[in-house]
Amino acid sequence: MAQQMKSVKPSCNGKSRFETMGGALEEVPCLLCKSTSWTDYDTENGYRLVKCSDCGLLFTNPRPSSSEIDAASKSGMHKGDEELEVSGEFRPFMKEIYLSVLNDFQYPAKFTSDAPVDWLDIGCGHGEFVEALNIVGGEGIAVTGLEPNEHKRAAAKTRGMDLVFFDTTEHDRTYDVISALNVFSHLPDPREDIGQWVSMLNEGGELFLQTGDSSHLEAKHHHKPYSLPDHLSFASETLLVAMLESLGLEVVQVMKYRMGMFPRFTPVNIVKEIARFFLPGHTATFQFFPKHPERDMYIRARKPMNRENG
Numbered sequence: 001m002a003q004q005m006k007s008v009k010p011s012c013n014g015k016s017r018f019e020t021m022g023g024a025l026e027e028v029p030c031l032l033c034k035s036t037s038w039t040d041y042d043t044e045n046g047y048r049l050v051k052c053s054d055c056g057l058l059f060t061n062p063r064p065s066s067s068e069i070d071a072a073s074k075s076g077m078h079k080g081d082e083e084l085e086v087s088g089e090f091r092p093f094m095k096e097i098y099l100s101v102l103n104d105f106q107y108p109a110k111f112t113s114d115a116p117v118d119w120l121d122i123g124c125g126h127g128e129f130v131e132a133l134n135i136v137g138g139e140g141i142a143v144t145g146l147e148p149n150e151h152k153r154a155a156a157k158t159r160g161m162d163l164v165f166f167d168t169t170e171h172d173r174t175y176d177v178i179s180a181l182n183v184f185s186h187l188p189d190p191r192e193d194i195g196q197w198v199s200m201l202n203e204g205g206e207l208f209l210q211t212g213d214s215s216h217l218e219a220k221h222h223h224k225p226y227s228l229p230d231h232l233s234f235a236s237e238t239l240l241v242a243m244l245e246s247l248g249l250e251v252v253q254v255m256k257y258r259m260g261m262f263p264r265f266t267p268v269n270i271v272k273e274i275a276r277f278f279l280p281g282h283t284a285t286f287q288f289f290p291k292h293p294e295r296d297m298y299i300r301a302r303k304p305m306n307r308e309n310g
């Protein structure tokens with residue numbers, strides 16, 4: 001049932017673009033299993049996060065109507081980005097994290113063949129992951145970074161990086177690997193959107209996804225802010241593995257890391273958290289001992305070779 005959009009507070013990305021649109025809200029079935037049965041989970045910014053009674057996905061419901069969730073959302077647009085003159089900046093520490101993750105997933109071994117690996121990174125932001133891939137892959141990789149936010153593309157250009165933007169639903173190229181880090185929660189229809197990416201994979205190609213493993217947690221243990229309604233859903237390892245398998249993929253490897261917002265309890269980190277507490281728009285959490293800190297999840301999944309052709 002449609003109702004008038006409420007004014008929302010700034011999200012983690014700054015000002016929400018929905019703040020000024022005054023658009024309608026729409027109630028939606030579960031984004032994964034289409035169930036219309038759910039229970040209240042939590043609220044934020046005047047929005048309600050519900051839990052699907054059938055599969056357990058957490059999703060914003062009601063949410064901004066589909067006419068306001070456009071192609072950009074499907075490639076990682078953070079809603080606040082459009083109205084911000086500056087949309088953050090390149091974070092060198094993220095590149096270091098990605099280099100270590102690529103090693104954990106044994107990706108360097110993939111970049112040794114004669115033909116460069118064709119890799120598309122969807123929602124690449126300032127290009128930290130693209131840069132990490134180029135370092136690890138060298139001559140053995142050809143990376144395309146897809147980023148809907150023009151400010152981020154312009155910023156990347158000053159670093160000598162050419163990021164592009166296109167609508168994935170109208171794209172006819174295929175790739176060896178498609179990655180999407182921190183994009184899942186923005187997808188209006190995850191099964192359909194990720195299914196579209198699977199259709200853009202070569203046979204034997206791979207998906208590499210990163211998102212939180214959190215929908216099974218009690219609300220009091222869930223990381224916050226949820227950043228509703230920019231984040232449309234939160235999943236778990238169980239849900240994502242099941243979805244990828246239902247799209248015909250084989251899950252090769254899953255790894256979970258301590259979420260960045262949960263600092264390790266060291267003297268240096270205690271000092272850093274205190275400093276963050278006093279910075280404007282402070283980001284200190286002081287959550288040194290959260291329940292289930294390892295919820296930053298990466299999944300590598302493969303599209304099987306078509307046996308009829310092989």
Ligand SMILES: [Zn+2]
Pocket residue numbers: 030031032033034035052053054055056057
């Ligand atoms: Zn469901």
